[in-house]
Amino acid sequence: MQQPIAILDSGVGGLTVAKEVMRQLPKERIVYFGDTARTPYGPRPAGEIIRFTEEIVDYLVQYEPKMIVIACNTATAVALEPIKKQVRVPVVGVIYPGARAALGRTRTGVVGVIGTEGTIKSRAYEMALMQLSPNVHVISQACPTFVPLVEQGNFRSEETYEAVRSSLLHLREYPLELDCLILGCTHYPFLAEAISEVMGPKVALINSAEETAREIRSVLKMHGKLAVTERMPVHRFFCSGQPAVFKAIAQQWLGEQIELTPVVWQISHIG
Ligand code: DGL
Numbered sequence: 001m002q003q004p005i006a007i008l009d010s011g012v013g014g015l016t017v018a019k020e021v022m023r024q025l026p027k028e029r030i031v032y033f034g035d036t037a038r039t040p041y042g043p044r045p046a047g048e049i050i051r052f053t054e055e056i057v058d059y060l061v062q063y064e065p066k067m068i069v070i071a072c073n074t075a076t077a078v079a080l081e082p083i084k085k086q087v088r089v090p091v092v093g094v095i096y097p098g099a100r101a102a103l104g105r106t107r108t109g110v111v112g113v114i115g116t117e118g119t120i121k122s123r124a125y126e127m128a129l130m131q132l133s134p135n136v137h138v139i140s141q142a143c144p145t146f147v148p149l150v151e152q153g154n155f156r157s158e159e160t161y162e163a164v165r166s167s168l169l170h171l172r173e174y175p176l177e178l179d180c181l182i183l184g185c186t187h188y189p190f191l192a193e194a195i196s197e198v199m200g201p202k203v204a205l206i207n208s209a210e211e212t213a214r215e216i217r218s219v220l221k222m223h224g225k226l227a228v229t230e231r232m233p234v235h236r237f238f239c240s241g242q243p244a245v246f247k248a249i250a251q252q253w254l255g256e257q258i259e260l261t262p263v264v265w266q267i268s269h270i271g
Helices: 015-024 046-063 073-086 095-105 117-122 124-132 146-151 158-172 188-199 208-222 243-254
Strands: 005-009 030-034 067-070 110-115 137-142 180-183 204-207 236-239 260-262
Touching: 005 015, 005 046, 015 030, 015 208, 015 243, 030 046, 046 067, 046 073, 046 117, 067 073, 067 208, 073 095, 073 117, 073 124, 095 124, 095 180, 095 204, 095 208, 110 117, 110 124, 110 158, 117 124, 117 137, 124 137, 137 158, 146 158, 146 188, 158 188, 180 188, 188 204, 204 208, 236 243, 243 260
Parallel strands: 005 030, 005 067, 030 236, 110 137, 110 180, 180 204, 236 260
Antiparallel strands: none
C-alpha cells in the first residue's frame, strides 16, 4: 500500500487543508488526526503545544507517513522546528504558504492577519511576511472566540456573526487600506462567509490551504514521492474527543463519508 500523508490539527481546522489536498492531489492517501479532546490550542503555553504535537506525530508514525503536515497555525508557529528534529520525513507547516499567498494578492501592501492568541503572540506571520517582503505593513488581531464556535459546528448563527463583527471591528476601522486578510488559523475558513460579509468585498480572504497543498506537491515531487497508483485512496481519520461531532463536521465539509477511529488519550496526556 502507498505511504500516506499525515495531516494534524487541534481539531477540525486541518480539514480545510485535507480538502485542498484531496482536490489538488487526488491520488494521495491521507491519515488525519484532530486533537479534539484538547482543543483549543490557541490559549495554551508554547511548551504544551509542542508536547501535544509531538504526541500526535508519535501516534501517526505507526502509519508510516511519507510526510507530516502541521495543518495548524498555532502548532506550526511553535512546533515546526521540534517536529522536523523528531522525524526523518519532510514536515510542512501552514504559515509560509499563507504569507506567500497574501503577498501574491495584496496591491496596497497592507495585510491583515487573524489567528489564535498563540499564533498572534508568536508574531510568526509578521516575521514570515517581513522576511519575504520587508516593506509590507502587517496588522494582526487574535480572535479567541472563533475556534470554539467552529468546533461546535456553529458556522452561521447570529451568535457567530456577532462574534465575528466584534472581533474584526478594529481591522474594519483601520486607517490604512487593508486589501488582504490572512485567515491565520485553519479553523477560520469555516467562518469565511461571516468574515467576508463583515470585512466587505474589497478585502480578499487568504486561506493558506491552497498554497499549502501546492507546497506539499512540490516537496513530494522533489523527493520522488508523489503517489502513482490509479486506485482511489482510502483516507483515515482519528480524533481524540467526541467522534459524533467531528464526523458530522468532517462529512459536511468534505462532502463525503469518512472512516473515523476515536483515539482515547491517557489521563497523563490530557493533564
Ligand atoms: N486550527 C488551529 C490553528 O490553525 C488551532 C486552533 C486552536 O486549537 O486554537 O491555529
